[in-house]
Amino acid sequence: MKYFVKLFVVTLIVLVSKYAFADHKVVFLDMKYILNNSKAGKGAQDYLQKTFKENQKKFSDKEKELKDEEKDLLKNKTVLSKEEYQKRTDELRKKVIDYQSQRRLSLEKISKQRAEARKKLIEELDPILDKYINENSISLVIDKKNMVMGNKDLDITNTIVDLLNKELPSISLK
Numbered sequence: 001m002k003y004f005v006k007l008f009v010v011t012l013i014v015l016v017s018k019y020a021f022a023d024h025k026v027v028f029l030d031m032k033y034i035l036n037n038s039k040a041g042k043g044a045q046d047y048l049q050k051t052f053k054e055n056q057k058k059f060s061d062k063e064k065e066l067k068d069e070e071k072d073l074l075k076n077k078t079v080l081s082k083e084e085y086q087k088r089t090d091e092l093r094k095k096v097i098d099y100q101s102q103r104r105l106s107l108e109k110i111s112k113q114r115a116e117a118r119k120k121l122i123e124e125l126d127p128i129l130d131k132y133i134n135e136n137s138i139s140l141v142i143d144k145k146n147m148v149m150g151n152k153d154l155d156i157t158n159t160i161v162d163l164l165n166k167e168l169p170s171i172s173l174k
Helices: 002-020 031-037 039-075 082-135 157-167
Strands: 026-029 140-143
Touching: 026 157, 031 039, 031 082, 031 157, 039 082, 039 157, 082 157
Parallel strands: 026 140
Antiparallel strands: none
């Protein structure tokens, strides 16, 4: 029985060590770089930044207008009757609440578009990565942000960006 246990343990160790030394190809890529520097990623990012800047300008103009209206109301506080002052104050509050609501909705829309663009890019990237992995017999792909160091020859980021640019030149955002 002792002999059988020893034989079993030795056999197990040999099998495990043999499997541990099997040839596995591990590569890494920078997902952030792929998402930001592919043609589709850059296009989506440029569109979102342009929309954000346009909205910022529109909202800063509206904010200035509301501040001017508030200053005007405060200047005329002594001239206006109490009821008229209260009425204008309530109107101004409604305008401010409406402004804040529009601004929040605008930011949420941009955030939603950013998430949709990222999702579309990743959906298009998955089959490209899968095909590349199968063609090159790769066992494991690691995101660069989760690595400390690696051989530059194992970085497939630029290759994947080129493949993604061929497959998906742009993303349409609504």
